Amino acid sequence: MNEYYRMNYNACDTLKRMERQKMSGIKSALEGKFEEIFEYKPWLEDTSWVRNAVDYICQGNSKKEDVIAIIDTSISSKGKSGLVLTVDSVCVKDSTNSTTKFIAKYEDIDYTYINEDRFLGVDITALELNMKYGTQYRISLDQISKRILMEYLDYASSLYQEDDELEW
Numbered sequence: 001m002n003e004y005y006r007m008n009y010n011a012c013d014t015l016k017r018m019e020r021q022k023m024s025g026i027k028s029a030l031e032g033k034f035e036e037i038f039e040y041k042p043w044l045e046d047t048s049w050v051r052n053a054v055d056y057i058c059q060g061n062s063k064k065e066d067v068i069a070i071i072d073t074s075i076s077s078k079g080k081s082g083l084v085l086t087v088d089s090v091c092v093k094d095s096t097n098s099t100t101k102f103i104a105k106y107e108d109i110d111y112t113y114i115n116e117d118r119f120l121g122v123d124i125t126a127l128e129l130n131m132k133y134g135t136q137y138r139i140s141l142d143q144i145s146k147r148i149l150m151e152y153l154d155y156a157s158s159l160y161q162e163d164d165e166l167e168w
Contacts, residue, residue, distance in 0.1 A: 026159055027087045030068050033155050034085065037148050042069035052079035058091040061103055071144050083141055083149075088160075090129075090153060094141055102137050104129050107160035112150045129153065 035041050044050050044067060053070045054062055057079070066087040073082040073094050084091040093101040113128045115138070126140040127150050139149065 027066075027068070029159060030085070030087065030156055033152060034069055037151050038069075044070065046078070049079040053082070053084045053091075056080040057082060057084045057093040058086065058089075059093075059101075059103065062086045062089070062091065071141065073141055073143055083139065083144065085152070085156075090139075090156075092137070092139055092141075104131065104137055105160075106153070106156040108132050109153060109157040112153050114146055114150060127153075 050064050054064055068085040070079055071083040072079050074080050081094050089103050089105045091103045108131050110130050110132045115128050116125050126138040127146040129137040
């Protein structure tokens with residue numbers, strides 16, 4: 001029986017190590033893609049700013065080491081509203097236009113779409129995230145190009161669409 005527990009522990013340890021390596025590779029790919037399409041390296045040096053983004057925008061569902069970039073829309077609250085791109089999801093908390101608070105896992109995004117609409121003579125453009133389970137989220141933040149964000153999110157979700165088969 002002890003042999004079974006030892007083998008089980010070793011298998012779990014191996015799977016954890018493989019998952020950490022996979023997530024490290026995904027983070028590097030996402031950071032590279034962000035810099036390529038946004039044409040700047042995200043600034044994440046202010047620890048209180050990153051902590052606020054993780055606590056308020058990501059609602060505690062991400063760790064600071066998982067953050068790829070923060071697009072802050074707050075006036076003086078340092079990372080308490082806006083958009084956070086993490087290793088596995090996009091987190092949004094903003095009350096402007098039609099964007100609200102949500103977390104969308106990249107693996108759950110079915111497709112993205114730019115919705116260009118008019119309301120009372122005003123152009124209202126939003127990036128729509130259509131989720132595999134039927135929910136739809138809208139991002140209408142003015143501080144970011146929706147087309148560039150769509151390219152990034154399409155790339156991020158494609159990383160999670162690949163079937164990883166475990167080989168024993």
